[in-house]
Amino acid sequence: MVSQNQLTYLKAMGIDAWQTRSSVEAIITVESEVELQSAVQSIVPASSNATEAIKDDVATLDWQTLQQRIANCRACGLHTSRIQTVFGVGNPQADLLIIGEAPGANEDKQGEPFVGRAGQLLNSMLAAIGLQREDVFIANILKCRPPQNRDPKPEETTKCTPYLDRQVALLQPKLIMAVGRIASHYLLQCSTPMGRLRGQRYQFRDTGIPLIVSYHPAYLLRSPQEKRKAYEDLILAKNLIAEVTEAGLTINAKASQ
Numbered sequence: 001m002v003s004q005n006q007l008t009y010l011k012a013m014g015i016d017a018w019q020t021r022s023s024v025e026a027i028i029t030v031e032s033e034v035e036l037q038s039a040v041q042s043i044v045p046a047s048s049n050a051t052e053a054i055k056d057d058v059a060t061l062d063w064q065t066l067q068q069r070i071a072n073c074r075a076c077g078l079h080t081s082r083i084q085t086v087f088g089v090g091n092p093q094a095d096l097l098i099i100g101e102a103p104g105a106n107e108d109k110q111g112e113p114f115v116g117r118a119g120q121l122l123n124s125m126l127a128a129i130g131l132q133r134e135d136v137f138i139a140n141i142l143k144c145r146p147p148q149n150r151d152p153k154p155e156e157t158t159k160c161t162p163y164l165d166r167q168v169a170l171l172q173p174k175l176i177m178a179v180g181r182i183a184s185h186y187l188l189q190c191s192t193p194m195g196r197l198r199g200q201r202y203q204f205r206d207t208g209i210p211l212i213v214s215y216h217p218a219y220l221l222r223s224p225q226e227k228r229k230a231y232e233d234l235i236l237a238k239n240l241i242a243e244v245t246e247a248g249l250t251i252n253a254k255a256s257q
């Protein structure tokens, strides 16, 4: 059932206020942990000596020290053109971690991910499922802005990944949502079209943390007809978080805290 508040936020998103059973219930068909584990996909990222060095360096860092380490990072060429690093924002105890690809111009200026019109849309989308921006944690794969907002290069994502991995290990979210093609393809190590990736449960590497994908808010601004699907993804996210909470599933994150 959609509440009055949610109706208001759905309207702000440009979505007519009706909700299909099939869009939500048909997605969640996995009923047992055994089936869940067989349904998910393990993802192994590319590796390099530089990445291993960063990984070793950050493996035991706490939240604050990790933030400082990222702020001073010069591991890839993006440090030369950034205004500042963008660590991420939100609740360090969040159930939901949202991951995008990289900071844009506004994010680089403000030091915060998902600001501007895309950020406002994301806030409205979260509100539609009863969450505030402060309830979740929002981060990017890359902590520095690629010039002219070009796609991240493989060597950049590879070097920056240990920071994200450490964030995940410290956050221990109940669910990760990758938003946008770049983040989804990188985190799932695939090139499957977004339309086919949506609506399924994967896992973040070998951590057991569930991962789903959805459209990037910036894409939704250009393609408002897809907002309904993004809303369906958020309903899936909400249901999966409830499922994980109720089942008391143990998250077996690889990295130690």
Ligand code: SF4
Pocket: 070, 073, 074, 075, 076, 077, 078, 079, 085, 142, 143, 144, 156, 159, 160
């Ligand atoms: S993008 Fe990541 S690896 Fe590259 S300089 Fe910024 S923080 Fe370091």
